[in-house]
Amino acid sequence: MKVLITGTSRGIGRAAALKFLSEGALVIGLDTQKDTISGDSKVKNPENYSHFIADISDPLSLPEISGVEILINNAGIQTPAPVPEGEKDIRVNLLGTMSVTEKYAFQPKIKSVLFNASASALSGNEFPAYAASKAGMVGYMKNCAIRLANRFQATCNALCFGGVLTELNAPVINDRNLWQKIMDVTPLKRWASAKEAAEWIYFLTVTNTFCTGQAIEVSGGERNCTDLFVW
Structure with a gap:
């Protein structure tokens, strides 16, 4: 099984x-950052990992990579700024992901093929350019799902995560007041771990062989309960 993952230096990737x-x-x-996997003594089968700075x-x-069996589009950024400062989110999250996929x-x-979208792609409840980039990703995913099914009988889906405990979300995780506001509207009273997110990714790309063209929300119920956005 040959797997290509973007954004592997930290977090969900x-x-x-x-x-x-x-x-x-x-x-x-x-990843744009250096390899954090090969030199980790706790990693299982590190000899099976290759890293490219890109x-x-x-x-x-x-880079030129042939024969990819599973593609996981995970790399992305979040710019806490309004348009036009947030336009880089469109270039990276949407246009960059499209380049990788094609x-x-x-x-x-x-x-x-799997896309790491966001619950904000479904709710719009985020920084404007970030929400737009992720919503565009879901639309592009559906286009890819049709083409991949017709040509290669491959599946293609998006995971729309809510809160995940990663470095990217540190500004709210480490702020007691903001964190409490989020927990007040999150039925499960916690965020997912990166390991839990990885289990979802594995399930949809390996265990699943029939579901395709779907944007699946994994948010602990947060999106169904509020329109609150905290940052």
Whole structure:
């Protein structure tokens, strides 16, 4: 099983890489940051991991990788600013992800493609450019699902996570007042761990062989209960 994951140096992407490595997969990581996996003594099957420094928003930086069976579009940014300062979110999260997908997914070995979207893609409840980038990703996913099914009988879905305990969300996780506001409207009274997110990613790309074209919300019930956005 040959798996390509973008954004593997930290957070959900790193957790996903560790999950696939633990299952014996060959994992290739793309990130703007250095490799944080190969030198970790706690990683299972580190010899199965390869790392490339690349910026998904720059198509010329993407390496030549053949025979990808599972593509996980995880890399992304979140700019806490209004438009136009937040336009980089569109370039990275949407246009960069499209470049990666067109380059690596549309070939005979592909079996599954997954997009790490966001609950904000469904609610719009985020910074404007970030929400737009993730909503655009869901629309693009549906287009890819049709093309991948017709040409290669591959699945293609998006996971729309709510809160996940990652470095990206540290500003609210570490603020007692903001964190309490979020917990007040989150039925499960917690956020998902990166490891839990990785389990969802594995399930939809490996265990699942029939569900396709879906944007699946995994938010602990938060989106169903409020329109509150805290940052």
